[in-house]
Amino acid sequence: MGAADLDPAARARYGTDFLREVEERVEEGQWVKMCMQCGVCAGSCPFGPHWEHSPQKIFMMIRAGEREAVLRSDAMWMCTSCYNCVVRCPRKLPITQIMHGLASYAERLGLAPKMQPTRRWSLLFWHNCTRTGRVNELRLTLGLYFMGGFVAGLKKAWAMRRIGFGLLRAGRLNPFELLRGHECRDKAGIRRMLAKAYELEAKRRGFTN
Amino acid sequence: MEKKRAYAFYPGCSSQLRASASNYLVSVQTMCRYLDVKLTPIPDWNCCGASIGYAGSGELARHVMNARNFALAERHLPGQDIVATCAACWLGARETKEKLDASAQLLADTNEALREAGLRYQGRAEVRHMVEVLIEDLGYEGLAQPVVKPLEGIKFAGYVGCQTNRPFGIAGESFENPMYLDRLVETLGGEALPRYEQKVTCCGGALAFSEPEKSQKQIRQIVEAAYDAGADMIVTPCPLCQANVEIYQDEINRREGTRFAIPVTYYSQLMAVAYGATPKEAGLDGHLIAPKKLHEIAVKVVPAQKG
Numbered sequence: 001m002g003a004a005d006l007d008p009a010a011r012a013r014y015g016t017d018f019l020r021e022v023e024e025r026v027e028e029g030q031w032v033k034m035c036m037q038c039g040v041c042a043g044s045c046p047f048g049p050h051w052e053h054s055p056q057k058i059f060m061m062i063r064a065g066e067r068e069a070v071l072r073s074d075a076m077w078m079c080t081s082c083y084n085c086v087v088r089c090p091r092k093l094p095i096t097q098i099m100h101g102l103a104s105y106a107e108r109l110g111l112a113p114k115m116q117p118t119r120r121w122s123l124l125f126w127h128n129c130t131r132t133g134r135v136n137e138l139r140l141t142l143g144l145y146f147m148g149g150f151v152a153g154l155k156k157a158w159a160m161r162r163i164g165f166g167l168l169r170a171g172r173l174n175p176f177e178l179l180r181g182h183e184c185r186d187k188a189g190i191r192r193m194l195a196k197a198y199e200l201e202a203k204r205r206g207f208t209n
Numbered sequence: 210m211e212k213k214r215a216y217a218f219y220p221g222c223s224s225q226l227r228a229s230a231s232n233y234l235v236s237v238q239t240m241c242r243y244l245d246v247k248l249t250p251i252p253d254w255n256c257c258g259a260s261i262g263y264a265g266s267g268e269l270a271r272h273v274m275n276a277r278n279f280a281l282a283e284r285h286l287p288g289q290d291i292v293a294t295c296a297a298c299w300l301g302a303r304e305t306k307e308k309l310d311a312s313a314q315l316l317a318d319t320n321e322a323l324r325e326a327g328l329r330y331q332g333r334a335e336v337r338h339m340v341e342v343l344i345e346d347l348g349y350e351g352l353a354q355p356v357v358k359p360l361e362g363i364k365f366a367g368y369v370g371c372q373t374n375r376p377f378g379i380a381g382e383s384f385e386n387p388m389y390l391d392r393l394v395e396t397l398g399g400e401a402l403p404r405y406e407q408k409v410t411c412c413g414g415a416l417a418f419s420e421p422e423k424s425q426k427q428i429r430q431i432v433e434a435a436y437d438a439g440a441d442m443i444v445t446p447c448p449l450c451q452a453n454v455e456i457y458q459d460e461i462n463r464r465e466g467t468r469f470a471i472p473v474t475y476y477s478q479l480m481a482v483a484y485g486a487t488p489k490e491a492g493l494d495g496h497l498i499a500p501k502k503l504h505e506i507a508v509k510v511v512p513a514q515k516g
Contacts, residue, residue, distance in 0.1 A: 027268045046411040050423055078420075081260030082411035083375035087384045096376075100263035107264045119264055121419035126265030129256035130274075135222035137229055144418055163456050166497040167229065172452075174227035182225050185253050189326030193277065194270050196322040201269040204318070 003067060005109045007208045018067040025205050027101030031093045035059040041085035041095050051075045055085060055095050058102070071111040076103035077118040108207065120147055130194055133184025138177035214346060217286040217334070218248035219278060219302065221295035222256050223448045230295070230448035232495025236477040237294050237339065239491060243355045243484040244347060248292065251282045257301035260372070261415035272315065273322045275305035279336075280328035290335045292342055294477075296372035296447040299338045303377055306336045340379055340446050340476070344389060349396050357485045357511050359398025363502045365479070366405040366440035367391045368431060370450040374409055385409065390444060393476055397483040407434040412453040421457075425464075428457050432469050441502050442472040444479060451475060456497055472500035482507045 003011060014021040022029040035056065042054030053061065053075040061070050076099045085095040103119070106112040112119050121144055128140045145160070146153030157164070167173035174181070184190060201207070223230035224237070241248055255278060258271045266274075279302075282291050293299035309316045310332060320329055343352055367390035375384050382389055386408065391401035410431055413424025431454055435443050445451050451473050458469040478500070481491035488507045493500060 046413070046427055047416070047420070047423055050420075078416075080371075080411050080414045080416050080424075082371040082414065084371070084411070086376045094376075096260075100260075101268070104263050104265075104267050108267075112264070117419040118261075118416055121415070122261050122264035125259065125415070126262035129222070129258060129262060130265075130270075133253075133255035134225075135256050135259075137222070141418070162459060163497075166456065166459075170232070170495045170497055171227055172229045172231055172495055182222070182228070184255050186326060189328075190255060190274075190277070192325035193273055193322045193328075196325045197270040197273040197318075198267070200318045200321060201267050204269075204314075 005111060009208075010206060013206075016065055018065045018070070019063050021067075022062050022102070022105075025207070026098070026105045028094045028097045029101060031098060032059050032062050034091045034093055036091055038090060040088050040090065044084040044088050045078075046080055046082055046084070047078045051078050055099060058099075068111070070102065071106040071109060072113060074113050074116050076100070076106070077113070077116045077122075079103075120144075130190065132181070132187055133190045134182045136177050136181035136183075138174065138181065142178075213245055213247050214342075215247040215249065215286075215289055216292040216337075216342065217282040217289040218250045219254055219282075219291050219293045219298055220250060221293060221298035221448075223452075224294055229452050232492030233294060233448050233451070233475050233477065235490070235492035235495070236475055236481045236486075239481040239486045240477045240484070243481070243486070244343075244352070246342070246347075249286055249289070251278055251291065252285050253281060254278050257298045259297045259301065259415065269315070269318055269322065271301070272305045272308060273319055275302045276309060276319045276323060276330045277326060277328060278302065279306070279334045280323055280330040282334045283331055284328070287333075290337050290342075292337050292339055294339045294448075296338075296370065297449065299336065300372045300377065302336045306334075338373060338379070338446075340373065340389065343393075344379065349392060352393070352480070353396045355484045356397060358483055358506050358509060360394070360479060360483055360503070360506060361398050362400075363506075364400045364402055364439055364441045365394045365444045366402050366435035366438055366442070367394060367408060368405070368435070368443045368445045368450060368454065368473075369408050370445055370447045371409065371411050371414065372449075373446045390446065390476065394444065394479065397479050399479065402438040402440055405434060405438045405440065407431045412450050414449060414453075417449075417453045417457065421460075424453065425457050425461050428454055429461055429465070429467070429469075432458060432461075432471055435471055436469075440471065442474055442500050444474050444476055446476055448475075458498065470498050472496060472498045472503070474500050474503060478503065485511065 145156040224234035394401040417424040455473040
C-alpha cells in the first residue's frame, strides 16, 4: 500500500512509513521524532483555539502514520510565524519551520485544503514578490480581496475603504502600483536563480512533481 | 573625529516610498542623520520572501532570495554589516545566514542558483537589526546624547511583538519580557510602562489579511492592555505590528462598539522627535491615528543649544 499522490519510486521507498517520508522530504522533518508530547507548543500558539490539530498532535499523527489526516489538515495554515512555540519547546524543535515545511509539502502534493484562506494568501504573496523581486502591496491586497470573484472583491474593497483612504492620506498606499510598483532591476536574473533553486531542491528531495 | 558608522541598509518592501511603512523609513533616515550613522541601501536588493511565502517558496528558493542580498552587499558594500529595519526581513535573512553557515550542501546549492544571476555569496556579510546597531554599537548613553527634547509626560506601552523578539531576539534580552524598548523610551526621557501585559503578544502577522477576525482578537488584547496600563501611545520596532495594531482599531470599534484610538509609533520616530526633528522628518504625518503628544513635542521650540 502507498499514497496515490506519490510517484512510484517514492511510494516504494516510503510505503506506510510516513515518518521517514517527512524526515526526508519536509524541511526540518528530521526533528519530528524528537517531540516528547509535552504540549507547550499547543498552549503557546496565539491561534491555538482555531486549529484542527496542534503541532503536538501533528507530530504524534506523523509518527502514527496518519498521512492523509496530516497533509489535509488546516492546522499548518494557521501558523502566524510568531515563533512562540520554537523558543518555548524544551527539545528545541524548530516547530514554526516544520509547520511551514509540512504546509509547503502538502501543497506540492496537491493535498492542501484548496479554499483555506492562508494557503491562498501564502501562494499569492510568493508569486507577487518573486515576479519583480519586490512586493507590490496594492496588487497583493487587491489580489486577496478579489480571490473569491469580482463581486466579492468589490464588496471586500468597499468594506475596507476607510483603511484604504486612510493609508492613502498617510502616504502609505500608492494607487499607481496597480500599473507599476517598486521592482528590482535584475528581474530576469532573479527568475533564473529561482528556477535553478526549485530544480535543485526537487533533486535533493527526490520530488518529481 | 570619530569614524562614521556605515552599514549596508536593507529597508525591505514595506519601507519604500509610499509603501505601508514609508514613515518608518523616513524616521529611520532622520534618526540616523542625528546619530551620524551612514546607511547605504544594498543596490537592487530584493524581497526576503517574508514568513508568509512558504507555500510557494519551499526551502532553497527562500534562502536564495536572502543570499542574493548578501552577495550584493558583499560585492558593493564590502565589510559593512547588513542592517534590516523590518522584523520579517531581519528574521528571514538571519535564518538564511545561519542555515548557510551550518550546511556546506545548502551553501553550494545556493551559490549554484546565485550563479544564474551572476552572483556569489562568500559567507562574510553579517545580518543585524537596527535595534542591535543602536544598542550594541552606539549604546544607551550614545543614544541619550543627541536628546534635545525629552519626551516628558508621555506614557509608552512598549510593544515588542514577535519577530524582533523570537526566535533570535536581541542579545541579553528574554523572550518573555524583553526590556530594551522600555529602556530606550526612558533614555529619551519618556515614561515606560514595564507592566504592559501584551508586550510580546502576536498581532496575527500576515494572517491579519487572511484571518482578519482571529487576528483582530489578538489586536484587541494588545490595544486594551495598553489602555489598562495607562498608555498614551504604543511604540513598536516592527512595521507589520505597527500597521496591524493601528489600522484595525477602527474596524474593531465598528464591530464591537469599543472606542479605541491609540496611536502606534516606531522607536525611530520617538528618537527623531527627541533629537529635534520636525513632525514631517519624524514621519508623524504617516499615521491614521495621529500621535498628537509626540507632535506637540516636535513643534515645541527648544531653548538655544550649547555650542
